Amino acid sequence: xxxxRHLHLVSGSVILAWLVLAGAAPAAPGPDPVNKPAxxxxxxxxxxVNGSDFRDLNRNGRLDRYEDWRLPAKDRAxxxxxxxxxxxxxxxxxxxxxxxxxxxxxxxxxxxxxxxHDFVSVKHASAFSVMTTMSVxxxxxxxxxxxxxxxxxxxxxxxxxxTDPRHGYQKTTGASVGTGGFSQWPDFTGFGAIxxxxxxxxxxxxxxxxxxxxxxxxxxxxQADLATEPRWARIxxxxxxxxxxxxxxxxxxxxxxxxxxxxxxxxxVASIVKHWVGYGAAKNGLDSHNYYGRFSxxxxxxxxxxxxxxxxxxxxxVSGVMPAYSIFADLTVNSRKVEPVGAGxxxxxxxxxxxxxxxxxxxxLSDWAITADCSDLCRNGYPKGQRPGVESISTAxxxxxxxxxxxxxxxxxxxxxxxxGEPDPSPITQAVEQGLILIQRIDEAVTRILVQRFELxxxxxxxxDVAAAKRLVGTAADRAAGRRxxxxxxxxxxxxxRISLIPGRTRLYVSGIxxxxxxxxxxxxxxxxxxxxxxxxxxxxxxxxxxxxYFFGGIQxxxxxxxxxxxxxxxxxxxxxxxKPTIVDVYLDRPAILAPFKALGVTLFxxxxxxxxxxxxxxxxxxxxxxxxxxxxPVSMAAVEAQDPGSIADSINPLYPLHYRDSKP
Numbered sequence: 073x074x075x076x077r078h079l080h081l082v083s084g085s086v087i088l089a090w091l092v093l094a095g096a097a098p099a100a101p102g103p104d105p106v107n108k109p110a111x112x113x114x115x116x117x118x119x120x121v122n123g124s125d126f127r128d129l130n131r132n133g134r135l136d137r138y139e140d141w142r143l144p145a146k147d148r149a150x151x152x153x154x155x156x157x158x159x160x161x162x163x164x165x166x167x168x169x170x171x172x173x174x175x176x177x178x179x180x181x182x183x184x185x186x187x188x189h190d191f192v193s194v195k196h197a198s199a200f201s202v203m204t205t206m207s208v209x210x211x212x213x214x215x216x217x218x219x220x221x222x223x224x225x226x227x228x229x230x231x232x233x234x235t236d237p238r239h240g241y242q243k244t245t246g247a248s249v250g251t252g253g254f255s256q257w258p259d260f261t262g263f264g265a266i267x268x269x270x271x272x273x274x275x276x277x278x279x280x281x282x283x284x285x286x287x288x289x290x291x292x293x294x295q296a297d298l299a300t301e302p303r304w305a306r307i308x309x310x311x312x313x314x315x316x317x318x319x320x321x322x323x324x325x326x327x328x329x330x331x332x333x334x335x336x337x338x339x340x341v342a343s344i345v346k347h348w349v350g351y352g353a354a355k356n357g358l359d360s361h362n363y364y365g366r367f368s369x370x371x372x373x374x375x376x377x378x379x380x381x382x383x384x385x386x387x388x389x390v391s392g393v394m395p396a397y398s399i400f401a402d403l404t405v406n407s408r409k410v411e412p413v414g415a416g417x418x419x420x421x422x423x424x425x426x427x428x429x430x431x432x433x434x435x436x437l438s439d440w441a442i443t444a445d446c447s448d449l450c451r452n453g454y455p456k457g458q459r460p461g462v463e464s465i466s467t468a469x470x471x472x473x474x475x476x477x478x479x480x481x482x483x484x485x486x487x488x489x490x491x492x493g494e495p496d497p498s499p500i501t502q503a504v505e506q507g508l509i510l511i512q513r514i515d516e517a518v519t520r521i522l523v524q525r526f527e528l529x530x531x532x533x534x535x536x537d538v539a540a541a542k543r544l545v546g547t548a549a550d551r552a553a554g555r556r557x558x559x560x561x562x563x564x565x566x567x568x569x570r571i572s573l574i575p576g577r578t579r580l581y582v583s584g585i586x587x588x589x590x591x592x593x594x595x596x597x598x599x600x601x602x603x604x605x606x607x608x609x610x611x612x613x614x615x616x617x618x619x620x621x622y623f624f625g626g627i628q629x630x631x632x633x634x635x636x637x638x639x640x641x642x643x644x645x646x647x648x649x650x651x652k653p654t655i656v657d658v659y660l661d662r663p664a665i666l667a668p669f670k671a672l673g674v675t676l677f678x679x680x681x682x683x684x685x686x687x688x689x690x691x692x693x694x695x696x697x698x699x700x701x702x703x704x705x706p707v708s709m710a711a712v713e714a715q716d717p718g719s720i721a722d723s724i725n726p727l728y729p730l731h732y733r734d735s736k737p
Contacts, residue, residue, distance in 0.1 A: 163196025215287020241681025276328020303357020312702025
């Protein structure tokens with residue numbers, strides 16, 4: 073191993089650790105601050121020093137530097153690193169996914185604590201990824217159970233609990249989680265349609281309050297990706313296509329979630345901005361969760377645009393960054409060709425661009441499963457008729473043939489500190505023992521991880537109040553605000569002068585809408601279209617099932633954006649429009665080719681995650697549709713296929729251009 077090559081990875085925090093070990097400790101803390109932190113403990117004793125209370129996490133009867141809340145987070149982290157074994161450090165560098173205490177598909181009331189105990193006591197893990205939907209009270213109680221488990225360890229390092237977004241409209245495995253008891257808001261594209269940073273900041277504050285109430289302290293959001301390839305399956309997790317709109321919304325969300333624009337606070341949630349960088353430029357629109365979609369089409373000419381939202385995140389001191397899965401085979405950065413490996417393994421993208429050019433000093437967290445083995449099922453999918461299983465999941469693109477220790481070493485030396493979705497930290501210890509990684513690089517990573525946890529205040533107050541969580545989360549006011557944001561996010565694409573809706577008088581024929589919602593809005597719902605004054609239809613953007621043999625390919629929306637001529641939705645709208653004035657709403661989890669609907673002369677809306685009630689609020693005038701298209705809607709699939717996947721709004725003669733909305737009253 074070239075030692076000189078890797079010595080530059082040693083941070084100031086690690087040098088400080090060497091000073092501590094040598095006896096040259098930093099200066100003692102000053103006087104106690106007026107606002108002392110609240111402490112909560114279950115098994116760790118409370119000790120009293122100079123009139124203040126501290127948690128004795130290692131139970132040695134004295135106040136150690138990492139237990140002293142008066143010290144800066146970095147000083148405390150350095151002290152704690154100096155007390156840790158290699159196995160404990162390795163355990164801190166992985167975030168395993170924990171399961172529920174119920175079989176798949178059954179309601180859960182807690183976590184699999186047998187599995188948690190193994191992760192904590194044997195593997196020394198203390199950060200966990202949670203994908204389970206539970207009630208608010210059960211989430212809070214489960215978080216406390218996790219904290220009790222980690223509190224009993226040798227050093228009492230508190231648990232960090234991570235989650236994908238939970239307040240959005242659509243639930244997609246690996247990208248978002250069902251709302252459960254949380255208030256429901258539009259997808260991120262809906263916020264992009266509204267384009268109001270103040271609204272996004274308020275939304276971020278609600279996310280922060282709700283997450284902390286139930287024990288979540290790491291938000292795997294926002295996506296700062298630009299939706300430049302319209303066929304990509306993850307567009308509804310972005311703020312859209314235009315970096316001038318996306319960048320301020322990214323900054324606003326992070327500020328709301330973290331508790332301010334100067335970094336994460338003790339009452340905040342650490343935000344992970346993703347995916348570094350250009351994930352939205354998916355080649356042929358195929359997502360890099362899948363082996364067949366592992367390549368990005370991003371080119372150097374478009375890189376600057378895709379970097380702008382990340383710069384906005386850095387400006388508000390985002391806590392962490394997640395690299396993309398993709399291989400950026402067509403990209404050159406600062407005259408260096410990006411290696412043919414996933415971004416999490418790329419020296420050019422992470423070590424040189426993120427750490428070097430952008431000077432990012434926070435936690436770099438890999439996306440999930442980049443160190444997992446990629447089997448034949450991972451590469452080629454399951455045989456026809458077989459349901460893909462989680463055992464086939466891996467995203468180790470470009471390093472599939474490396475041994476596990478070498479795979480870990482590759483990503484850590486590239487600049488990644490923490491491995492997402494990884495249940496086994498032992499390859500990290502093996503990599504150090506085999507001389508693949510210097511211990512100084514491990515200490516640097518662990519120091520960053522611990523600084524984040526100290527900044528979150530978890531070493532003082534890791535437990536939550538279950539009763540307060542039930543009271544604070546999903547309030548009527550929050551639900552009303554979410555419904556209003558859903559309504560405001562609608563984009564009116566085309567207005568028909570033939571339509572007049574009057575609650576109490578208009579008779580509706582509805583399709584794709586709950587009739588009870590229409591009745592609650594004051595309309596009479598009739599079973600036959602011939603008896604209606606107006607027909608109201610809600611449909612969704614089309615997709616194809618191109619890769620059913622792959623775990624993610626089988627659930628993601630892929631393929632053509634055009635409605636087939638024999639499409640049930642298109643047939644339905646044609647039949648309705650031939651008989652009655654018709655209003656159509658199309659849910660756009662990704663763009664759709666709406667030319668056939670425009671030609672029918674219907675009133676046409678686009679939505680980005682909104683309830684029937686929110687749609688009826690718009691139609692009755694209770695709320696105003698304020699949205700503008702967050703991405704362009706192409707005129708044809710030929711125009712889509714001619715696009716450059718990384719370029720902004722570059723299709724030929726789009727049916728509806730970027731930022732479009734019908735200006736007619």
